[in-house]
Amino acid sequence: GRDVMALRGIGVIDAVGISKKASPPLVKSGEARRIPFADDTFDFMFAGDGALENSPRPADFAADFAAEIFRTLKPEGFAAFHVKANDTYSYNSFVDLFNFCCNVVKVNDILEFDSSMPHIREIVVKKVRHAIDSESNSNGKCSVPEYKKKQVRNAEALIEEEPLKPWITLKRNVKNIKYLSSMVDISFKDRYVYIDVGARSYGSSIGSWFRKQYPKQNKTFHVYAIEADKTFHQEYGTKKGVTLLPYAAWVRNESLVFEINRDPGEKKVQGKGRGMGRIQPLKSSGGFDGGELEKISGFDFAEWLKNTVSENDFVVMKMDVEGTEFDLIPRLFETGAICLVDEIFLECHYNRWQRCCPGQRSPKYEKTYDQCLQLFTSLRQSGVLVHQWF
Structure with missing residues (x-):
């Protein structure tokens, strides 16, 4: 209520506050995502004291909050926010929430505001008369924004020389990874999503790495596990916060076959999954030779991604797809789906040197390390924060 008292003290006699707990006559019971006032009520709105960053974050909180500001603010009215958006990523994430309705008219950094928020950013937006239609590109392509490209320049260096012992070098490289969420504030996102493409078992990377080691800034991530191998499906039924997609990520919706073609010395372990190898459309499967084949369903992963997440979500992806x-x-x-992903952990498969057989390369893959390096380099040059995974 102190902000309300301050406003009334300078002549804004009809100022009112909103909080979960009412304190009449200054504060009315309500929430940021459900403001208890009619459309086009206010000439001016204010939110501060870290309320946005520190509030509980149910799904769609940020989008609901921005929508409520738009609904209750009068056309050409102003809304001011005090937030901890001190880096360009968090600032742009916050501003992006209001792109559909408002223009930024002022940004001001305030130092030594108080002990709880020694550095805050004041952002003032003005509501336009009608919601702004987001620009669409007919060819589906997108451009990664400059503030995301900046984070790529801060990433760890790529391993340019092919490792002689990739099973050691690439695994050790994990310690060098500069996670996006360790470099920037991810508070001002609508949802937090982790997509494991080629997830295998829950413990393979979701349970053993992402949920234990990835720095989440106390945010709750919903997990999508994409895994076509039926061996692993049953265990996902008991995992909370995980949605299993029991298909193969592909470039279109169609039936596929995948090949199980092990490296020399690689043994088949009962109950541990077959290890999906190369996949091809069913009609083209004549190109496989010597491996076990199994029919599976593939889906258009890019289109699924566009229908599942938005640019206001924080999306982390791990891809291990043989x-x-x-x-x-x-x-x-x-x-254009690439612009929806904030960070990618990519295992690139090539004819690597074999651990079992000195001097021999893997017969499973035709690509070279240089082609993998080119893939990583092109992603980073396009502004995509990608890490070499193992």
């Missing part, structure tokens, strides 16, 4: 990355990544660019 060589299909050379099909999926170009498709993400072609459709």
Whole structure:
């Protein structure tokens, strides 16, 4: 109520506050995502004291909050926010929430505001008379914004020379990774999503790495596990916050076959999954030779991504798809879906040196390390924060 008292003290006699707990006559019971006033009520609105960053974050909180500001603010009215958006990523994430309705008219940094918020950013927006239609590109392509490209320049260096012992070098490289969420504030996002493409078992990377090690800034992520191998499906039924997509990520919706073609010395372990190898459309499966084949369903991963997440979500992706990355990544660019992903952990499959057999390369993959390096480099040059995974 102190902000309300201050406003009334300077002559804004009809100022009123909103809080979960009412304190009549200054504060009315309500929430930021459900403001208890009619449309076009206010000439001026204010939110501060870290309320946005520190409030509980149910799904769609940020989008609901921005929509409520738009609904209750009069046309050409102003809304001011005090937030901890001190880096360009968090600032743009916050501003993006209001792109559909408002223009930024003022940004001001305030130092030594108080002990709880020693550095705050004051952002003032003005409501336009009608909602702004988001620009659409008929060819589906997109351009990664400059503030995201800046984070790529801060990422760890790529391993340019092919490792002689990739099973050691790439695994050790994980310690060098500069996670996006360790470099920027991710508070001002609508939802938090982790997509594991080629998830295998829950413990393979979701349970053992993402949920235990990825820095989440106390945000709750919903997990999508994309895994076509039926061996792993049953265990996902008991995992909370995880949605299983029991299909293969592909460039279109169609039936596929995948090949199980092990490296020399690789043994088949009962109950541990077969390890999906290369996939091809069913009608083209004559190109496989010597491996076990199984029919599976593939889906257009890029279109699914566009229908599942938005630019206001924070999206982390891990991709381990046995060589299909050379099909999926170009498709993400072609459709513009690549701009929906904030961070990618990509295992690129090539004819690597074998641990079992010195001097021999893997016969499973035709791509070279240079082609993998080119894929990583092209992603980063396009502004996509990608890390070499193992």
